[in-house]
Amino acid sequence: MRISELAGSSGVPVATIKYYLREGILQPGESRGATQADYGDAHVRRLRLIRSLVDLAGLPIARIKTVLELIDHPGDDLFETLGTAIAALPPYAPERVEYPRAEAAVRRLGWTYDGGFAATAQLDAALAAVEDAGIPLTDARLDAYGSALHHLAEFDVGEMPAPSSDGAAAAIEYAVLGTALYEPVVVGLRRLAHQDVAARLLRG
């Protein structure tokens, strides 16, 4: 299809598609002479992914490049690729050498600890904030949260598309969108769960 048809079927304006082509995040169409190119289903899928990352996850173009580069060239170690892709998502916590709060929490839960995981820095910053506010994470709360969230993570990872002959693209896309777009779902459901429990307690 032509670029105008690609715009029509994806809902993304031609000027925006040209911008993505210039930025190198959308693969060029097949050339049909000097001023025309032909686009296919792969372009429609890629545009949909870019729009999700831009509009829904709020990712800047540079971060989107990182994610797409990993999808196109995932390398041999899927675990490391997934970690690098998720690290492209906000929040961007300051890198430090040690994360004592996060390390203590993760070790208590018996989970894989790695100071190089971006989420380790994020968790450490979040734990410093609750400490500053006078509501530090107690062991009892950590145990309750840890077991509930591990249960949820088992479900999420169980649903991850297996790497296939097409490569790991579907798995990486699932991990990135599932992380960025499901966090607001988790937060919203947690608030509504609080309201449900509080309603039963306070209103009987």
Next chain:
Amino acid sequence: MRISELAGSSGVPVATIKYYLREGILQPGESRGATQADYGDAHVRRLRLIRSLVDLAGLPIARIKTVLELIDHPGDDLFETLGTAIAALPPYAPERVEYPRAEAAVRRLGWTYDGGFAATAQLDAALAAVEDAGIPLTDARLDAYGSALHHLAEFDVGEMPAPSSDGAAAAIEYAVLGTALYEPVVVGLRRLAHQDVAARLLRG
């Protein structure tokens, strides 16, 4: 203590304290003549709460006023007061008449449904985003997330300070800070739980 001593013991600069006094979010000190006032422990506690809401939760002054007004005058219905206080926290979803996605999810889980809860609008917007991205919330995922997050909410509400002769201030403060500051903890722990499950699956 004098305002300079209040600044010293709270770590908040005098100019900022004066700004909070002008905005009416910090109660005035007891007058000691035309140019001096005396501040006490209640001022230290209030400043600490304001700083948590400003620095850690990122709340604008107008929203902080709402929260503090509820803490000072909680009314008779604690459930309604808590809901109004939590609604002062971001994200601020657009108000609509119907929230079909959130309503279907909450009803399936058998939780209290109320279209007036701010979190209903937030959840509906989050569910629209995952739908747009092509990874809609399935019933199986909803059931897994719902049960894990309800478990977590039972813990949270169980730790809420009971309303006492001093009023409901401690309960409201706990609910507001526990919501705003523990959401990044939940998100960080979820990402690390994903990495733990993925490490076991992919690295054995």
